[in-house]
Amino acid sequence: MVKAGLNKERAQNFSGVPAGEGSGFPLFLFLAGMVFFFVFPALLRSPLNFSRAPYGLVMLASMGVLRPFTGGNEAEWTRYLEAVLKSEKDQLNAILNTVEEGVAIIGSNRKILFINPSLIREFGEGTGAYCYKHLYQRDEPCENCRLAGALNGQTEKWEWTFADGRTFDIVYTPFTDADQAPCSLATFINITRRKQFELELVKLNELKSELLTQKTNQLEEISREVTKLEEEKRNFVRFLSVVAHDLKSPLTVSQSMLWEILGGYSGPVNNDQKDILERITRRIDGLLTLIDDLMDIPFIETGQLVGEMKHISMGEVIETSVDGFSSLASEKGLKLELTLPPGLSETYGSSRRLQQVMNNLLSNAIKYSRQGTVSVRVSEDDKDIKVEVSDNGIGISCEDLPRLFQDFSRGKNIGEIKGTGLGLSISRRIVEAHGGRIWAESPNPETKTGSRFTFTLPKDNGITATKTGYGKF
Amino acid sequence: MERKPKILLVDDDADFVQTTSKVLKSKPYQVIVAYNGEEGLRKAREEKPDLVLLDVMMPVKDGFLVAAEFKKDLAISKIPVLALTSFSESLGQPFAFEVEEYLKKPIKPDELIAVVEKHLKRLGFKV
Numbered sequence: 001m002v003k004a005g006l007n008k009e010r011a012q013n014f015s016g017v018p019a020g021e022g023s024g025f026p027l028f029l030f031l032a033g034m035v036f037f038f039v040f041p042a043l044l045r046s047p048l049n050f051s052r053a054p055y056g057l058v059m060l061a062s063m064g065v066l067r068p069f070t071g072g073n074e075a076e077w078t079r080y081l082e083a084v085l086k087s088e089k090d091q092l093n094a095i096l097n098t099v100e101e102g103v104a105i106i107g108s109n110r111k112i113l114f115i116n117p118s119l120i121r122e123f124g125e126g127t128g129a130y131c132y133k134h135l136y137q138r139d140e141p142c143e144n145c146r147l148a149g150a151l152n153g154q155t156e157k158w159e160w161t162f163a164d165g166r167t168f169d170i171v172y173t174p175f176t177d178a179d180q181a182p183c184s185l186a187t188f189i190n191i192t193r194r195k196q197f198e199l200e201l202v203k204l205n206e207l208k209s210e211l212l213t214q215k216t217n218q219l220e221e222i223s224r225e226v227t228k229l230e231e232e233k234r235n236f237v238r239f240l241s242v243v244a245h246d247l248k249s250p251l252t253v254s255q256s257m258l259w260e261i262l263g264g265y266s267g268p269v270n271n272d273q274k275d276i277l278e279r280i281t282r283r284i285d286g287l288l289t290l291i292d293d294l295m296d297i298p299f300i301e302t303g304q305l306v307g308e309m310k311h312i313s314m315g316e317v318i319e320t321s322v323d324g325f326s327s328l329a330s331e332k333g334l335k336l337e338l339t340l341p342p343g344l345s346e347t348y349g350s351s352r353r354l355q356q357v358m359n360n361l362l363s364n365a366i367k368y369s370r371q372g373t374v375s376v377r378v379s380e381d382d383k384d385i386k387v388e389v390s391d392n393g394i395g396i397s398c399e400d401l402p403r404l405f406q407d408f409s410r411g412k413n414i415g416e417i418k419g420t421g422l423g424l425s426i427s428r429r430i431v432e433a434h435g436g437r438i439w440a441e442s443p444n445p446e447t448k449t450g451s452r453f454t455f456t457l458p459k460d461n462g463i464t465a466t467k468t469g470y471g472k473f
Numbered sequence: 474m475e476r477k478p479k480i481l482l483v484d485d486d487a488d489f490v491q492t493t494s495k496v497l498k499s500k501p502y503q504v505i506v507a508y509n510g511e512e513g514l515r516k517a518r519e520e521k522p523d524l525v526l527l528d529v530m531m532p533v534k535d536g537f538l539v540a541a542e543f544k545k546d547l548a549i550s551k552i553p554v555l556a557l558t559s560f561s562e563s564l565g566q567p568f569a570f571e572v573e574e575y576l577k578k579p580i581k582p583d584e585l586i587a588v589v590e591k592h593l594k595r596l597g598f599k600v
């Protein structure tokens with residue numbers, strides 16, 4: 001580094017050339033360059049606020065400080081200073097010409113001293129025009145003139161919407177012109193688009209809010225409707241149970257009276273009479289079963305099965321059912337088989353109802369078979385318990401198969417065999433209330449004869465003991 | 474016990490009462506009848522039957538309430554009550570504690586006799 005010294009003669013430059021011969025010039029350039037390229041850009045990064053960073057003065061000051069150390073003659077200095085000033089001016093102009101913000105300098109006489117291209121684009125060329133006329137379209141100074149504040153040393157910031165709808169963020173900063181007279185540096189940022197977006201956003205939020213309220217109201221109304229419907233359904237089920245009772249009452253007592261006669265409690269009965277009376281009792285029995293079946297349907301449909309459910313052993317249910325049909329099967333000359341794996345998982349359900357399903361399937365299998373085997377096979381995977389009831393009976397035709405589990409469906413080829421047509425539809429409802437599925441295949445794919453009925457019961461069917469109402473939750 | 478068992482039959486259906494009485498009387502049973510719950514309770518307190526056959530669905534006083542009253546009244550709480558119902562159990566079993574057993578209507582004469590005998594035997598009657 002150059003030795004510090006106030007004596008110009010003794011000052012040396014880097015390359016050792018003695019001072020006074022223009023030799024300090026390169027060094028000076030170097031140091032000035034450091035200031036120019038490091039200090040200047042640093043200052044430039046701060047908001048465009050010229051009053052805080054008098055770049056020119058910094059430059060001159062640094063030059064003044066450095067000059068004694070570096071040498072150089074007056075002419076060179078002058079030339080250099082001019083070049084620096086020109087360069088600085090060019091840079092400033094470049095900045096002012098390209099920034100998006102509109103920049104103006106307004107003198108204390110309210111005349112526009114300078115206006116940058118961006119502001120010219122917004123308001124037109126207006127150097128020398130009065131600010132209140134050129135910018136604010138007024139014939140005389142504004143009532144609460146902001147310029148006054150700026151001239152007093154106060155920075156004024158505000159939002160202004162012009163007559164044509166353009167909105168600007170305006171800042172008036174206290175400033176001084178070339179002659180150190182007070183003036184104001186004004187920046188204009190066009191925020192019209194932002195304002196529009198803000199308005200739209202507010203509108204959208206209002207719309208959203210309104211829609212939300214609407215939806216909430218709708219949901220509340222639907223909820224009320226559902227509650228009402230649920231209550232109506234419950235009332236209807238209660239009504240049906242009264243109907244069932246009133247239908248059954250006369251039938252049951254008629255049955256009792258017929259049995260009284262048939263039992264000889266009212267005197268002897270001849271064979272013809274016995275025959276007729278027995279037929280009547282069978283008809284009544286059929287009616288009673290039909291009423292019970294019919295009552296089952298609304299009961300199950302309104303989810304009241306859930307109240308009967310608890311942890312049960314499917315193995316026991318199936319065994320009981322199969323045992324119940326063993327004598328009937330042997331009477332008809334049919335073989336009855338059961339394959340039950342040991343340690344079958346427990347399931348959650350109604351043993352009475354699942355027994356109803358088993359009884360229905362076994363009863364059908366036996367009813368519609370004239371020979372062969374009725375087999376029950378139980379299996380388990382990690383999701384379900386599966387029960388298959390197969391027979392070598394008369395089978396089910398293709399056209400009957402799809403409607404098999406519907407109410408009152410009876411096959412075409414059943415001939416003399418009696419039934420209500422509700423057994424399978426009730427079984428389906430029971431299985432579905434447990435979260436399972438039931439289906440039939442005819443012929444049985446394994447034996448190519450008869451039919452195979454399968455139903456599954458999920459091991460985890462999500463039904464809990466505390467819930468009542470509509471089955472699965 | 475040597476005396477004839479006394480059975481109280483409570484049912485609002487006169488035909489049912491008539492036919493059931495006839496069946497019960499074919500055995501050496503004494504049959505007392507009542508056509509509603511109030512009458513049934515009164516006759517029970519008066520006659521102290523050995524067994525009660527009670528219809529579940531009756532006007533005036535519901536069978537359930539009658540059964541509850543039987544248990545509340547110490548004089549007659551020990552008498553076994555058999556409930557008669559034409560309902561399938563679809564509609565719940567709200568009073569498993571107040572009755573000994575549910576009998577489903579219609580019940581065949583011999584089945585009724587068998588059940589009655591079972592309970593009478595328990596009470597010490599020779600059947």
